[in-house]
Amino acid sequence: MAGREAAEGEAMSISEIALTEGQTTYGRGAEFRRGLAASTPVLLGIIPYALVLGAQAAQKGLSMAEVPLMTGLNFAGGSEFAAIQLWSSPPHVLLIAAITLLVNSRHFLMGAALAPFIKRLPKRTVFPALFLMCDESWAVGLADAQCRAASGLRPAFSLAFYLGAGLPFYLAWVAFTTCGAALGPVLGDVQTYGFAMAFPAVFLVLLRGMWKGFGAARPWLVSLVVAALVYLTVPGAWYVAAGALSGLVAAWFLAGEK
Amino acid sequence: MIDPMTVLAILAMAGVTYLTRIGGYLVLRNRTLSPRATAVMEAAPGCVLISVIAPDFVSKNPADLAALAITVLAATRLSMLPTVVIGVGSAGALRWLIG
Numbered sequence: 386m387a388g389r390e391a392a393e394g395e396a397m398s399i400s401e402i403a404l405t406e407g408q409t410t411y412g413r414g415a416e417f418r419r420g421l422a423a424s425t426p427v428l429l430g431i432i433p434y435a436l437v438l439g440a441q442a443a444q445k446g447l448s449m450a451e452v453p454l455m456t457g458l459n460f461a462g463g464s465e466f467a468a469i470q471l472w473s474s475p476p477h478v479l480l481i482a483a484i485t486l487l488v489n490s491r492h493f494l495m496g497a498a499l500a501p502f503i504k505r506l507p508k509r510t511v512f513p514a515l516f517l518m519c520d521e522s523w524a525v526g527l528a529d530a531q532c533r534a535a536s537g538l539r540p541a542f543s544l545a546f547y548l549g550a551g552l553p554f555y556l557a558w559v560a561f562t563t564c565g566a567a568l569g570p571v572l573g574d575v576q577t578y579g580f581a582m583a584f585p586a587v588f589l590v591l592l593r594g595m596w597k598g599f600g601a602a603r604p605w606l607v608s609l610v611v612a613a614l615v616y617l618t619v620p621g622a623w624y625v626a627a628g629a630l631s632g633l634v635a636a637w638f639l640a641g642e643k
Numbered sequence: 644m645i646d647p648m649t650v651l652a653i654l655a656m657a658g659v660t661y662l663t664r665i666g667g668y669l670v671l672r673n674r675t676l677s678p679r680a681t682a683v684m685e686a687a688p689g690c691v692l693i694s695v696i697a698p699d700f701v702s703k704n705p706a707d708l709a710a711l712a713i714t715v716l717a718a719t720r721l722s723m724l725p726t727v728v729i730g731v732g733s734a735g736a737l738r739w740l741i742g
Contacts, residue, residue: 399726407674407688416707425723429723430722430723431684432725433723434723435728437727447649448644448645448646450644450645451645451646451649451650451653454645454650454653455653455656455657457656458654458656458657459651459653459656461660463688463692464656464660466697467692468652468656468690470695471695472644472651472663475646475648475649476648476649476652477652478648478651478652478655479655481652481655481656482652482655482656482658482659484691484695485655485656485659485660486659486663486688487688487689487690487691488687488688488692489659489660489663489664489688490663490684490687490688491663491684491685491687491688492660492663492664492666492667493663493667493670493671493684494667494671494681494685495667496663496664496665496666496667496668496671496672496686497667497668497670497671497672497676498667499667499668500668500671500672501672502673503668503677510666510670511737512665513726513730515664515665515668516661516664548646548718579730579731579732579734579735579736579737579738580731580734580735581734582705582707582710582711582714582730582731582733582734583727583730583731584696584699585699585711585714585730586697586714586717586718586726586727586730586731587723587726587727588692588693588695588696588697589714589715589718589726590690590718590721590722590723590726590727591692592689592693592718593718593719595688595689597685601685601686602646602689604686604687604689604690605689605693607690607692608689608690608691608694608697609693609697609700611694612693612695612697612698613697613698613700613701613728615705616697616698616701617701624694624697624698625694625695626694626699627694627726628690628693628694628697629687629690629691629694631681632686632687632690632693633686633687633690635686636683636686636687637679637682637683637689638670639682640678640679640681640682640683641679
């Protein structure tokens with residue numbers, strides 16, 4: 386989801402909560418509440434993202450029904466911001482699906498990291514639980530499982546804790562993006578007031594949250610330069626695919642240096 | 644209120660996203676990714692986000708370029724809401740001043 390930066394900002398306090406409270410085994414209700422408490426600070430951080438996304442979606446012509454349909458079925462903020470930015474009427478379905486795949490490709494790594502902890506759970510539990518896996522619920526759930534494993538608690542992965550951390554995120558994301566969609570049209574044509582800068586602002590904050598130093602950011606620079614050049618020379622939205630793919634190729638070659 | 648093409652695009656997004664959520668668990672649970680593949684997957688979200696906003700970096704409007712510079716600076720040290728407020732505020736003010 387969108388609040389990756391918020392999740393990283395709270396990582397310290399989350400692991401502290403998990404460490405102090407993970408020592409004893411609670412009942413399901415208490416585990417759910419423990420998950421809720423661990424995720425609440427980050428939960429408050431996603432509300433502005435949700436409002437901005439809903440308002441921008443309304444500007445692009447999505448209705449009050451379509452916004453919760455998107456945020457409720459997709460539930461991955463980064464890809465929703467990218468999709469809305471590229472939204473046209475009618476939308477370019479393949480382009481939007483491809484961009485969604487690229488933005489959410491990090492879920493593959495997140496699911497793989499979680500896999501050792503959820504391997505023993507039945508698939509009918511795992512598949513619905515993974516639907517709720519966003520940056521925040523994943524970070525909180527994995528930190529808690531690692532702490533419980535380290536302190537010898539079995540099972541290390543507490544499903545009730547994970548649901549307590551993930552479900553409120555889901556409800557808040559859908560509810561506040563819908564509120565944003567309701568507020569968007571009230572603001573009128575946002576272009577005239579400089580509201581177009583809201584998008585780069587959101588994306589730049591998301592990028593700052595992913596920042597791991599200049600070395601790791603070199604593929605981003607390649608993406609930026611290629612995307613800008615393609616935007617200036619080729620009509621249409623090809624600049625996104627060209628920029629993203631050249632960044633990935635750069636990441637591949639730069640990783641070979643070490 | 645509900646446009647068929649919009650619903651199709653949303654369903655495509657939802658399907659792709661859910662596949663990424665279960666894919667790592669299904670495919671990667673019993674193997675380790677090569678360092679190169681890991682590096683590419685870690686770089687991917689940032690590459691997409693910066694590509695989407697690349698046109699803003701080559702805007703022909705000097706007011707917008709100046710506002711973007713202010714927004715970049717704000718994003719390096721502030722959180723989401725103040726950055727958006729500063730970005731939108733500076734773009735609005737500079738457009739009014741320089742046009």
